[in-house]
Amino acid sequence: MxxxxxxxxxxxxxxxxxxxxxxxxxxxxxxxxxxxxxxxxxxxxKNKEDILNTIVSTLSSSSLSLLSSNKPLEESAKKGKSFLREFAASFKLLAYDNKSEKFFRFMMIELMQNKKMRDIFMNDFHKAHLKILSQAFFIMMQEDMIYSSDPMLMAREFLSPLFFYRMQVTLVKIDKENSSIESTLFEKHIDFFWEMIVNNK
Amino acid sequence: MxxxxxxxxxxxxxxxxxxxxxxxxxxxxxxxxxxxxxxxxxxxxKNKEDILNTIVSTLSSSSLSLLSSNKPLEESAKKGKSFLREFAASFKLLAYDNKSEKFFRFMMIELMQNKKMRDIFMNDFHKAHLKILSQAFFIMMQEDMIYSSDPMLMAREFLSPLFFYRMQVTLVKIDKENSSIESTLFEKHIDFFWEMIVNNK
DNA sequence: GTCTATACCCTGATAGAC
DNA sequence: GTCTATCAGGGTATAGAC
Incomplete structure (x- = not known):
């Protein structure tokens, strides 16, 4: 091979x-x-840019999100905290996957310099995740599992710490320091967030 | 002049x-x-690096945090939501300050490539903010203003969306699109977060 | 598909005249 | 303090032999 x-x-x-x-x-x-x-x-x-384009088109979607959009969101969202746990787990997985991690680093370097990378970040990464999360929170609200609020706001508030923790794991790993402390941040985030939004009648 | x-x-x-x-x-x-x-x-x-060092040593602390550490935290933390509002306002201010914004962009580009920038980010930015916030949340817990939890966890959960929203404002402004929508994220974050942690007896 | 050889541009940096 | 002139090194890319 x-x-x-x-x-x-x-x-x-x-x-x-x-x-x-x-x-x-x-x-x-x-x-x-x-x-x-x-x-x-x-x-x-053909040239250097051709290498770049091949990498970007091969890895951009798979390295930024593991979520396939054809999953039955209606059902999985009703699992409440378990759904959030699965969502965060896929985030964490990517932070520790070799190629995904490298692409993430590359994206972060280019983000402020390259319009194409910004588009990838905004669409493949940010908007894609927000859409799924806001739909899931909407369903949870309908089911009275969580407090009623703006689903999009809740999605942003849930997603942004995940992004930050993924970035932090990446940064710590660059300097070869142990990232075990940072790896627990994902789970702590879920517990904290769920505790805040859950409807304890 | x-x-x-x-x-x-x-x-x-x-x-x-x-x-x-x-x-x-x-x-x-x-x-x-x-x-x-x-x-x-x-x-x-002396050389190109000398220009870099001059910029970094001049701007790193002032562009990343407006908070002076000699303020009487004990008193201001007792203001609860107002304290968080002031904290976030200083964040927002920097996102819209010309030099701070440029330094932030520069920092984000170099973050994954440059050990010195990572140290600045981790210490001047992240740890410095976490320290103040965790102390403030600790005081609020003692005063029974908010639910009891791990103050450091709460600090991270409060800070990470602020970072993300600051980054988003910067990204949107690069492409000269209107950033007025993103500018409201800071206030929404405060309202959402405070609502979640406040102790409504 | 890989090699040598080469073209040409951009880079940071220095020497010395004014 | 700014200029012209100049340098060595590294950058992408091509031509043509094997």
Whole structure:
């Protein structure tokens, strides 16, 4: 199960992009890490941007969200806290998945510099999650499981700490420090948040 | 009240750093925007890194937190929701302050690439805020104003949406779209959060 | 598909005239 | 304090041999 040169180039490129950003990672470094000459890269990709586009289109959706939109949300949302636990678990999973983590790092570097990355962040990541969460909270409110409020507001308030904790896990792992403390933040968030919104009649 | 060349260099450098990052902003671009030759830069700064260090040491603390630590926290924390409102207002203020916004953008670009920036983020930004907030929540709990919980957990849960909303305001403003919707997120966060933790006996 | 060789541009930085 | 001139190094990319 050997990797083709093209796959190796993509792997190395993602690795370097996630450490140094798009501009900071040169064709020279990529090819040297793969073990070929610069010019050999151009047998597999038209140019540097072509490598970038391949990575982005391959990884953007899968690295930012594990949620498939065809799941029966109506049913799973009625599980209340368990639903939130599953949602957060998928977040945590991505924070500890190698490729997803690298893509997340890369996205964060490019976010303020690159319009395309901002669009990916806003649509594939933020809006996609908010939509699912707000629908789920709406259902929970209808079922009288939680206090009534603005479902979209509740979705934002639930999601933003998850994002922050994922970022924090990533940051801590860069400096190779133990991220076990940060890994518990996800669960604590669920407990705290659910305790706040649950309807204890 | 004309700006010295040195001040102009710093202004232009911050502007370009916030748009393209440290590597992406060249001495050539900085000098051309200031209206001098590349070599003239070196009469004011030893090298490119010297410009970076000057910006960081000048702006890091003031751009990340407006809170002076010598305020009497004991008293202000007892104001409860008003305290949180003031805290969030200072956050919002920085998101709309020109230099602070640029430094924030720059910090976000470098965060995943630069150990020094991570330290600044973790210490000057994150830990500093968590310390104040956890102390404030602890006092509020003692005063029976809010439900009893882990003050540090509460601080994190309160702070992380603020960070996220500040980032979102910055992102929206880059693409010159109207950020008025995002600007209301701070107040909504306070209302939602306070409603959740307040002790209504 | 990979190599050598090469073209050409941009980078940070220095020397020395004014 | 600013200029011109210049440098070495690294950047993307192409041509052509094997």
């Amino acid at each position: 050997k990797k083709t040169t093209k796959e190796q180039i993509l792997d190395v490129a993602l690795d370097l992009f996630s450490q140094k950003g798009y501009k900071g990672a040169s064709i020279r470094m990529i090819s040297s890490k793969v073990g070929i000459r610069e010019s050999a890269i151009y047998n597999h990709f | 004309k700006k010295t060349t040195k001040e102009q260099i710093l202004d232009v450098a911050l502007d370009l750093f916030s748009q393209k990052g440290y590597k992406g902003a060249s001495i050539r671009m900085i000098s051309s925007k200031v209206g001098i030759r590349e070599s003239a830069i070196y009469n004011h700064f």
